[in-house]
Amino acid sequence: MKNMRAAVFASGTGSNFESIMNDTERAVDVVLLVCDRSDAPVLEKAEKFGVEASVFHPKTFASKATYEQLVLDKLREMNVAWIFLAGYMRIIGETLLKNYEGRIINIHPSLLPQFPGKDAIGQAYRAGVRTTGVTVHYVDEGVDTGDVIAQREVPVLPDDTEDTLAERIQQTEHQLYPAVIRQLLEQPE
Ligand code: GRF
Numbered sequence: 001m002k003n004m005r006a007a008v009f010a011s012g013t014g015s016n017f018e019s020i021m022n023d024t025e026r027a028v029d030v031v032l033l034v035c036d037r038s039d040a041p042v043l044e045k046a047e048k049f050g051v052e053a054s055v056f057h058p059k060t061f062a063s064k065a066t067y068e069q070l071v072l073d074k075l076r077e078m079n080v081a082w083i084f085l086a087g088y089m090r091i092i093g094e095t096l097l098k099n100y101e102g103r104i105i106n107i108h109p110s111l112l113p114q115f116p117g118k119d120a121i122g123q124a125y126r127a128g129v130r131t132t133g134v135t136v137h138y139v140d141e142g143v144d145t146g147d148v149i150a151q152r153e154v155p156v157l158p159d160d161t162e163d164t165l166a167e168r169i170q171q172t173e174h175q176l177y178p179a180v181i182r183q184l185l186e187q188p189e
Pocket of ligand 1: 010109
């Protein structure tokens with residue numbers, strides 16, 4: 001059977017986009033990057049992998065629904081079945097949720113429900129927890145509230161700075177996200 005087609009939504013560096021591209025190719029065809037910033041480094045990565053990128057500027061639209069309708073049109077045009085959020089700094093609205101129910105997943109750098117929202121690594125570091133981690137979860141209308149698919153713990157070491165902790169969390173993300181995608185989508189041989 002042919003692979004499912006997917007889009008990655010990302011606004012930033014794109015290290016998770018890269019790990020998805022490198023480690024899921026037998027499970028899924030990533031055919032589109034949706035990005036909301038024209039200066040995001042992830043755009044160069046998409047070019048390197050030959051993935052089409054659509055850059056939309058949500059603030060130039062009258063409403064979230066109008067913006068998402070345009071994104072939805074593009075996703076349909078490209079036959080996209082799954083959406084992987086990877087550092088996409090926006091809340092997904094009703095238009096996309098309704099049309100991709102159960103087919104939008106996200107990666108978050110904490111053990112949800114702990115430390116949802118922005119700066120999850122900093123939140124955990126400042127709280128002084130001894131263990132934090134990474135969560136891959138389905139996306140619902142809340143902020144990092146959807147059903148958890150998989151989690152992996154990352155210890156906070158006594159000599160960690162926020163940066164060294166962030167580095168280990170990112171390494172864990174780069175293993176966990178592709179592994180979950182493979183598990184969800186890989187077709188039997
Ligand atoms: C990751 O830490 C991810 O968990 C969060 O945003 C960050 C994106 O990093 N949602 P990158 O752009 O993939 O390097």
